[in-house]
Amino acid sequence: MPQNRQFLLDSRPQGEARADNFKLVTGDTPALKEGEVLVRHHYLSLDPYMRGRMDDAKSYAAPQPLGQVMQGGTVGEVVESRSPRFQAGDKVVGMGGWQEYAVVSAEQGGLRKVDTTHVPLSHYLGAVGMPGVTAWYGLTQIIQPKAGQTVVVSAASGAVGSAVGVLAKQRGCRAVGIAGGPDKCRYVEQELGFDACVDYRQYADAPSLARALKEACPGGIDGLFENVGGMVLDAVMLRMNDFGRIAVCGMIAGYEGKPIPLAYPQVILRSRLLVQGFIVSEHMELWPQGLQELGQLVGSGKFRPRESVAQGLESAPDAFLGMLKGRNFGKQVVKLV
Structure with missing residues (x-):
């Protein structure tokens, strides 16, 4: 069996997370x-939710244990199998964490085979994975937009925000993004x-951001997919139409x-206003529906997510x-092979 390098959570952040909160080990x-x-x-996935789990505090998910492999989504290839459900060479998505190899139970480990004929393997961590389904759920189940309505999404160039806009346009909506910097805004448009x-x-x-939104959203805002909070949320709320819906996904x-x-x-x-927070892992029964639409959009080239x-x-x-400081452009992944 191969040697395996892993990142463990070595200490909990005091305020801002730091590189020395993690420890690289080989075993x-x-x-x-x-x-x-x-x-x-x-590939392994890096997602904002991981920051909250580094703290030992009440949240929607249990804290990341100290001294254990940092948990997170992964895609890779089966290299050896002692289960009839998987064969060597199968491409799979799972929750293998920040490490080069993982030994996984075929029955209980949450592994799923994926088809890379039309969808690149890494996109199963982004647009056709948890971030994409997060976008799909918040838009379709909470915002529930009708054709002609305006949907705004913050962190619009990110893995979740980009999918929200594409899905909203598929439904005949006006999609307006909020992002940081001219390059990201150019990509979004x-x-x-x-x-x-x-x-x-x-x-x-x-107030000044709200004035800019008035120009971008002349008919007001019917739905907000919120990833940021703070000034951005305040500005959008000033432009919301009556009976608007706000899906609260993240608070960067x-x-x-x-x-x-x-x-x-x-x-x-x-x-x-309807203001509703949600955790997409609590709605697994709807994942196949969301993944099917997202897979078709990416596979057909109608959605070209950036990484x-x-x-x-x-x-x-x-x-x-x-x-966490917005330096990524699109979905952040780490390539291991």
Whole structure:
């Protein structure tokens, strides 16, 4: 069995996460038992939710245990199998974590075969994986947009936000993104096909950002897919139409543990807004429906998601910390093979 390099969570962050919260170790891969498979990871996923799990605090998921492999999504290839369900050479997606190899139970390990004929393997961690289904669920089940309505998404160039806009356009909506920097806004408009994108970095406060949104959303805003919070959420709320729907997916502005005040809560009452948080892993029964639509969009070329690819396992901590500061462009993955 091969030697395996792994990143463990070595300490909990005090405020901002740091590279020394992680520890790189090398060890032996255990021999396979009956019903297990050995997977060589080709890519591992880096996602904002991992930051919250590094803290030992109440959340929607249990904290990441100290001294154990950092948990997260992976795609790779079965190199050895002692299960009739998988054969060597099968491409699979799972939750193998920040390591080069994983020994996984074929029955209970959550492994799923994937077809790479039309969809590149890494996209099963992004547009045709958990981020894509997150976008699909929040849009279709909470925002429930009708043709002609306006949907706004924050962090629009990211793995989740980009899928929200593409899915909204498929439903005949006006899709407006909010992103940081002219390059990201250009990508959102020209490559993803959003109707407009607002660069929040050009505005000092929520009222000035809201004025920019008024231009981008002349008919007001019917649905918001929220990934950021803070000033961005405040600005969008000022432009929401009556009976608007807000799907709360993430709060990037609060990942370092600081409070995120809400400046205009009275708008929720005045405009009779629905504000609903959700965790996509609680709705697994709908994943096949979402994955089917996303797979068709990517496979047909109607959705061309962008990736930021870090090279080698040792790059994972810095790539993760950079992602939390918005340095990635699209889905952040680490290439291991």
